[in-house]
Amino acid sequence: xxxxxxxxxxxxxLAAAGLGAGWLPVTFGQDKxxxxxxxxxxxxxxxxxxxxxxxxxxxxxxxxxxxxRAGRTQVLRTFLEAGGALVDSSPMYGSAESVIGHAxxxxxxxxSVFAASKVWTPDGDxxxxxxxxxxxxxxxxxxxxxxxxxxxxxxxxxEHLLEMREEGRLRFVGITxxxxxxxxxxxxIMRDWPIDFVQASYSLxxxxxxxxxxxxxxxxGIAFIANRPFQGGRLIDRVKRHxxxxxxxxxxxxxxxxxxxxFLIAHPxxxxxIPATSRVEHMRENMTALRGPLPDxxxxxRMVEHVQEL
Amino acid sequence: xxxxxxxRLADLLMFSPAIYARLFERLNETxxxxxxxxxxxxxxxxxxAGSRTGVAHRLAAGLLAFAWGGVAWGFFGLYAEINLAxxxxxxxxAGQTVMLLMLAAIGPGLALDRPRQVRHWLxxxxxxxxxxxxxxxxxxxxxPLAGTELFAVAxxxxxxxxxxxxxxxxxxxxxxxxxxxxxxxLPVAWLLISALxxxxxxxxx
Numbered sequence: 001x002x003x004x005x006x007x008x009x010x011x012x013x014l015a016a017a018g019l020g021a022g023w024l025p026v027t028f029g030q031d032k033x034x035x036x037x038x039x040x041x042x043x044x045x046x047x048x049x050x051x052x053x054x055x056x057x058x059x060x061x062x063x064x065x066x067x068x069r070a071g072r073t074q075v076l077r078t079f080l081e082a083g084g085a086l087v088d089s090s091p092m093y094g095s096a097e098s099v100i101g102h103a104x105x106x107x108x109x110x111x112s113v114f115a116a117s118k119v120w121t122p123d124g125d126x127x128x129x130x131x132x133x134x135x136x137x138x139x140x141x142x143x144x145x146x147x148x149x150x151x152x153x154x155x156x157x158x159e160h161l162l163e164m165r166e167e168g169r170l171r172f173v174g175i176t177x178x179x180x181x182x183x184x185x186x187x188x189i190m191r192d193w194p195i196d197f198v199q200a201s202y203s204l205x206x207x208x209x210x211x212x213x214x215x216x217x218x219x220x221g222i223a224f225i226a227n228r229p230f231q232g233g234r235l236i237d238r239v240k241r242h243x244x245x246x247x248x249x250x251x252x253x254x255x256x257x258x259x260x261x262x263f264l265i266a267h268p269x270x271x272x273x274i275p276a277t278s279r280v281e282h283m284r285e286n287m288t289a290l291r292g293p294l295p296d297x298x299x300x301x302r303m304v305e306h307v308q309e310l
Numbered sequence: 311x312x313x314x315x316x317x318r319l320a321d322l323l324m325f326s327p328a329i330y331a332r333l334f335e336r337l338n339e340t341x342x343x344x345x346x347x348x349x350x351x352x353x354x355x356x357x358x359a360g361s362r363t364g365v366a367h368r369l370a371a372g373l374l375a376f377a378w379g380g381v382a383w384g385f386f387g388l389y390a391e392i393n394l395a396x397x398x399x400x401x402x403x404a405g406q407t408v409m410l411l412m413l414a415a416i417g418p419g420l421a422l423d424r425p426r427q428v429r430h431w432l433x434x435x436x437x438x439x440x441x442x443x444x445x446x447x448x449x450x451x452x453x454p455l456a457g458t459e460l461f462a463v464a465x466x467x468x469x470x471x472x473x474x475x476x477x478x479x480x481x482x483x484x485x486x487x488x489x490x491x492x493x494x495x496l497p498v499a500w501l502l503i504s505a506l507x508x509x510x511x512x513x514x515x
Contacts, residue, residue, distance in 0.1 A: 061329070065329065
């Protein structure tokens with residue numbers, strides 16, 4: 001299944017919808033049911049990406065279990081139908097990449113996924129092999145984004161990935177970290193290497209990325225992916241024990257997932273947040289954050305204060 | 311090293327409790343109706359181990375090795391789909407299989423003593439727990455009957471029952487070799503790994 005030609009898609013979008021909203025797979029920037037514009041962020045190459053993506057750590061590692069695979073297919077279908085595009089995975093996530101590939105195959109047609117995976121091996125010469133493995137598992141001819149997972153053998157992998165990008169075998173190159181680890185190294189790479197994406201943990205309860213990574217991403221024109229937006233589920237479980245605030249509803253926020261995710265994508269340097277879930281109803285909640293008004297700075301401060309008090 | 315030390319156990323977890331529990335449902339689906347044969351072989355192993363002939367004891371040790379080999383092949387084959395470390399654990403179970411086969415072939419086999427000492431009674435309790443009550447405990451805790459963890463199918467039950475049987479067994483020292491301690495090493499190591507896995511599963515979700 002070939003990855004969509006973004007440029008062609010963008011031209012078609014502009015011509016057909018006249019939105020000027022950039023690349024938006026399938027929905028062309030519109031919710032089919034409600035007709036509301038999807039929130040997008042501009043990528044380093046000028047294309048736009050829906051600001052809510054999907055993580056697959058744990059949730060898509062279900063092996064060959066047919067029942068669980070059918071469930072994950074429904075989750076991915078819901079995500080794509082709601083206007084989502086970026087799906088993030090890694091060979092470190094066990095069977096997740098193969099499960100995504102199976103789901104894309106089941107969904108069929110031309111599911112316009114923005115395929116993001118990672119290189120995760122201490123062997124610095126195995127970069128191309130791992131990229132090919134991801135393409136095979138996803139059932140794609142070309143990955144959109146390959147990232148060096150947790151900076152494992154990062155120098156060798158980055159060199160190879162950048163070469164592959166130059167040769168047109170990849171669209172974008174990035175690096176990842178999580179749980180606030182190795183931010184100093186991440187900053188150094190962001191300054192010294194021509195990467196397109198950086199991925200780090202960023203949530204309403206863990207805003208360390210706001211100190212240096214996000215400003216640096218903005219300065220260097222690097223797209224920022226926020227992983228662990230719900231802190232592995234602990235944050236959303238905690239806030240869901242409390243009633244949803246009236247003032248948040250009046251501000252246009254629909255539910256706690258919308259609250260936590262819109263806070264992140266409202267940051268001017270944040271490109272995409274990637275919550276993970278194995279449940280369709282949770283995916284629907286997550287995708288409410290792809291539409292509607294974003295909180296301004298004053299409202300974001302109030303959101304932080306409110307969650308700190310819970 | 312500093313980076314690795316910053317990981318919590320739950321951060322290394324790759325799968326959810328529901329998917330882990332599904333492994334047993336899927337294994338039982340595959341095995342059914344072979345459970346009757348497994349139960350018969352388990353019973354035969356106990357009877358042979360409790361008998362008075364050396365050949366029977368060797369057969370009992372062989373059947374216990376068969377149980378470990380079955381788990382190494384069946385359970386860990388499936389577990390490897392969701393846990394990158396599973397092949398290492400499978401190697402542990404394969405190692406125990408080889409040692410039990412050696413116990414059958416060149417050792418004294420598996421000969422159970424009548425319970426006289428604390429060790430024997432502790433072993434009897436663990437064997438009964440592993441063979442009967444541990445599977446029932448899962449069922450009582452709400453897991454569907456189809457997902458019951460059984461001796462010779464699931465690693466925890468197999469390890470618990472094996473520790474019990476080894477504590478009850480007559481395993482004299484062979485020269486400088488502490489046979490019992492050697493044979494207990496891998497089952498105990500597995501239970502520690504399993505306990506850490508369950509700790510991570512229960513605290514992460």
